[in-house]
Amino acid sequence: MNLAFADWAVMALYLLVVLAIALYCSRRNTSTEEYFVGGRRFRGWVIGLSLVGTSISSVTFLAYPADAFKTGWLRYLPNLALPFAIAMAAWFFLPFFRRGNLTSAYEYLEQRFGPSLRVYGATVFIIAQLVRVSMILWLLSLLIQQLVSIPPATAIVLSGLFVGLYTVVGGIDAVIWTDVLQTVVLILGGVLCLWVVVDALPGGLSQLFSEASRAGKFALAEWGEDGPRTTRWTLSLSEKTATMMLFIGLTNWLTEYASNQNTVQRYCAARSLVEARRALWVYLFTALPLWAFYMLLGTGLWVFFQHFPDPLSQEVLAGTARAETIVPWFITEYLPVGIAGLVVAAALAAAMSSLDSSINAVATVSVVDLYRRHWRPNREDRHYLAVARGAAALTMVLMIVGALWLNGATTRTLQDTSTILVSLLGGGMLGLYLLGFFTRTGNTFSAWCGLICTLLFTGWTLLSEQAWWPAALRAPFDLYYTGLIGNVLMFLVGYAVAHLSGRLLASRYG
Structure with a gap:
């Protein structure tokens, strides 16, 4: 798969803008208060869009459309529990984290249960995030390899160094503002993809909805050989009913907004409790439609390839090719020159917005909850700022090493590693x-x-x-x-x- 010069130019421009933001933000990083929480001055809409960027990874850009292309909308169902989780976070969780100028989610654990629980929570978070960023970087390298003919190790090292560089230099200011940019690019990239699909269909958007509806492609149910199975709304621990999927979604979202440092750090970066609450509502009313939009993109690609079939689309539907390849294939083979470059930039943004947040969060937790609290207390702030930059750089190195290891491991090993470390410890x-x-x-x-x-x-x-x-x-x-x-x-x-x-x-x- 080859991209035109115009596509490369668009991607290069996007990456240069990201670096420029990081360099601009680096001028303010003269204290840990600035490096970790941006001086606590951000408005709600900025934090909200940053939360969108943080929560959207390669999963949204590749896996959501892939699921909707091959099956239905079952993956979207747990997201419908998000409004309740946001309401809980806005009115019950936020006040606990806004008291006393907290920086870390685990400072609360010490206040409530003692220092040992704070150390446990911080350690578990660091381990889980190292696994997560390694997996995201590895997935990003797979996307890059589909678009550019370079070795896997090269894709991992170059992309890891780029994300790590602007995160180490720019701190949370760069993370938040680049996340806002990446969210906008991600939305624009998806819109352009769907526009090309709809423009190619004789009946336009109405044809997409009518044909997909007849085939059951909007069903919130598991997919069988003959189409969607019956949606069940019963309570059961032995099967994946719609009701239980909502409970799973609620558990995941409550965990995200009650204990995840990536989220809590943004609570603390808002200029007030009111702005922090506003950020959550901005996130809700941006993320839910965006996830649905990317599911719709996958459904639209299914309709598109019913009318313009090609070998890869048939292989994906037959199960002989990975469903996650359908979006990169569509980008390189069907999008006009220039637009393809912007959409690829959106795909890169999806991964980078998750990686930069996690790198900064790991550095924050390492310094605030472990190093400053237990190893080297009562040192000058500039010492902790230097350690924070070092921790971010070390996280970048471990992320690259982890992704390289995953690239050489089997799929089963990947699944086992993530399940055991994250599920067991967390x-x-x-x-x-x-x-x-x-x-x-x-x-x-x-x-x-x-x-x-x-x-x-x-x-x-x-x-x-x-x-x-x-x-x-x-x-x-x-x-x-x-x-x-x-x-x-x-x-x-x-x-x-x-x-x-x-x-x-x-x-x-x-």
Whole structure:
């Protein structure tokens, strides 16, 4: 697949603008307060668009259209729980993080449950983010390889160095403003793709909707050999019903807005509580339509290739080619010169907006929660600023190394690594925060009891996936619900232990 000179020029211009933003923002980075939270002066609309950019990765740009192209809109269903999660975050979670000029999500854990829980939360976040950024960079390299004939290792190193460079130099100011730019480019790129699809169809947009509707392509259900299966709205732990998918979505979104440093750091960067709440609503009313739009793009590509079939589209539908290749193929083969370059820039933006946020967040947590709190307290601020830049640079290096390792690993190894490290170590974090937000009970001991029970539970479910594990000891539910059950377990155990220990102390000393 080859791009024209005009496409390369568009991409080069976009990358130069990103670097210019980083260099401009670097002039302000004279303190950790600026480097981590931008002086706490951002308006809500800026933070909101930045949140959109952070949450949108290669998954949105490639996987959403791929799913809608090959099946229906089931992937979109968990997103419908987002409004409730945003309302919870705006009115219940935000005040806890806006008190006392917090910088990290895990400072709250120390205030509520003690320093050991803060160290645990920070460590888990760093590990999970290193896995995440390595995977995103690896996926980005796959996209680059489909567009440009360069070796995989070269694609990983060059893209990783570029993102790391502007993040290390620019701090959170560069991250937020480049995320805003990347969100705009991502929206524009998707609009141009859909415009080309609709323009090629004789009946335009109405033809897209009518043909896709007849084929069941908008169904919020699993896809069978003959089309969408019946959508079930029952409560069940043994199958993926629509109701349970909404619960899964709610769990994921509450975790994102209650305990994810990428999000909490933006709460803290807003100039006021009102602006932070405004940011959440901007995010909601931008992200939900954007995700639906990219699902619609995938549906539109299905209609397009029904009328203009080619070998790759048939292979994707037959299952002999990866569905994620359909968007890059359409970009390089069907988009006009110049537009293709802008859409490729949008694809790069989708990945970079996630990578830069995570790099800066890892640096922030490493310095605020670990280095400054436990290893080197009471040093000058310029010392911590230098360490923060070093931590961001180290994160960039580890991200590149991780992506290179993933490039040489099998798909199964990739799945196992992400599942074990993220699901096992990160299990129960939402339940821990909810215990702190919504109850007055709980202390270090009860919180650790809940976490240990959750870790044991998650470990058991992971073992249940192994072929050698005894059938009698396997989990009697769909393992898709491990996170949901684990968070409930964390909350209930923590709450019960706190009450039980409180009664024992009362009876002993009362």
